[in-house]
Amino acid sequence: MKRMINSAALGLAAALTLTACGGASAGGGTGGGSGTDGGTADKLVVWNWGAADDAAAAFQEDVIATFNEQNPDVEVEVVSQPFDQYYTLLGSAIEAGTGPDVALFNGGTQLKSRAGSLVPVTDELADITGDLAGWPAFQADGETYSAPMFLQGFPIYYNKAIFEAAGLDPEAPPTTWEELGAACDTITSSTDVSCFALGNKEGLGIEFFLSGFGSGIFTAEEYDAWIDGERDWTSEHARQVLTMWSESSADGWYNEGANSTAMFNDSFDIFSGAKAAMVIGLSSGIAHWKQFDEFLGDDLGFMMPVTTNEGTTLALPIEGGIGYGVLNEDKKDLAVDWIKATVERDAQADYALAGGQIVSNTTVELDTDIASAQAIITELPGSKPLLHTSLSGDTLDLLHRLGQQLLVGEVTVDEAAAQLQASEG
């Protein structure tokens, strides 16, 4: 045993000695990159997190084809990285000078916090500004860093058949918080399904709740200030969000065991399987109008957030979801061509239908008779960015954990608000 202690001590001593030599810089190249400081001109290295399905793969092929029409001699090398490690790998690669020429980013915090590494393309994209919606998520300090490909939002979907069975008017969903509460009471008492489907195992439920209902709780000024980073979690309306979240659970709105139910896709399966009347879903990618339509058909309804406080302006919470940012200044022209190819009208129109996307290109007419999709598009002009994507990673993680604890009453609203405020720094 002595020998074990001795060798452990020796190892630590050696480690401490080495520490004096300075910090280790993170990882080397993670492959694929042609380097931000050089590389061949006839190749464009693109990083993304892969195609989720056939429709996404087809869209990627369309984009490459469009790009190659303009740049026939340029080879596109697409490197797919796993999403859960994506930003760590990208950060390491940029640090080591082996980053790609262009990389896919989530709009909002993920892109804005990395604006320092990106090449601004404000002037280059000026000619397509009018055609696309969702720009703010890709702009920082007056510069534009990417063009939004798709719009991601948190619309509220409901099941008309369950509304009807509960004796509610399926064509007139609730418009105020009181009406919503009354509707939930009716649904839970007169049917055996829950009012809302909720999966909170990862703690995501509260961010859907915050962004989903936010415009009916915060005044327009508070909302804009929140997005701009002026947040006060101890303010009346921020605390109200936490209270509403906690009380909605106490009032039995959600399916049993929400904290142990995965959001993707167990909670959405609860809604698709008609075991819950409503759900806060997504507009693109997954858990969206097209996916729900396959199960519910004409029974699928879309409703706007409800008015909780007077003086608020209801808005569909939606913003630019993902877009490519330019990392290699030397290949800026090629990169801009790539970005423009990703928002090209025909490719987007095909993908919107095949993959179930609300695309950023407003000249695309979504050729579907799914009513909820058309209703979402109708609300786009007055839409607002999502409240939770402007939070820092640390605050968001804390919000996830507090959301779970609030749901089972293990923390009070005041304690949660104080902790969140402290994490804002």
Added chain:
Amino acid sequence: MTALLGSRSDVPTDVRPGTTPVPRRRRRRFTVESTAPLLLVFPAIAILLVFRVYPLILGVNFSFTGDQELNGVFIGLDNYVTLMNDVRFHAAARNVIVVLLFVPIEVFVAGILATFIFLKVPGHRFYRSVYFLPVVLSPIIIGAIFNIVLAANGPLNELNRAVGLPIVDWLGQSNSALPSVLGVHIWATFGMALVIFLAGFSTVDQELLDAARIDGATLPQTIWYVVIPELSQTIQFVFVTTTIGMLTGLFGLLYTMTAGGPGAASYLPEFLIWKLNGEAKPALASAASVVLLLLILVIGLLQIRVLRRATKEV
């Protein structure tokens, strides 16, 4: 000088009286006999140094540097200070104690079932395979199965409902989430400890058992005074491997069953390390890894010491 010569003369030599003393030659340092063993163990040691010790040192080194904009910058103990103020780290440290409380349960379950198999209860061959079966299943699969079993509307709660017990959201409540995961972990891994126990039983000296019987020892006396001391090495080994298994092998189950929640109720150091790395804080994650390493080292050494006394090993 004379002292030196005098001491030299004390060195026994193979000089016998009546023979001519041969001048002593210096022993050659590098003979085949002396270097061959070194050469033979060199590959193993080199692999250990290059793939184990060197990365470990790099990891410790890395934990003294910053993340993101401070990437590669020496920041001293800042990461460790950050950890000490992180509620998730506090929860993970607290939960290590809960985990340790479950170690004796697993050892006891494995020990008692191994005893039954050793005593050849009817169907012992069948039980031996059944007990070992979960060991070969992936934690992810086990996690997925028990997600369903323990769900709020799952079979276990249906059983509760049928016998009039209250419904419990096993994985969604702070006080039941970690114990549930640990219970599943014990179910999934005790088979390995059981096999080690069975191997240990085969080394128990039959003569001692016979002697105890002749002396009129009762069964509990036989177990306490003969079997446990004889198995002390095995019990120690099972305790230490079970502890290490619990501290480092729960990630798969945690990831699939609770994801650390609710709140930070089921965080363990290993899960925290992964989480921090995902938050683009690899250096902070390295600091957490170093703490986990030290923790396991200390717990392992303490356990061996305590168990040596408890099992009366001389």
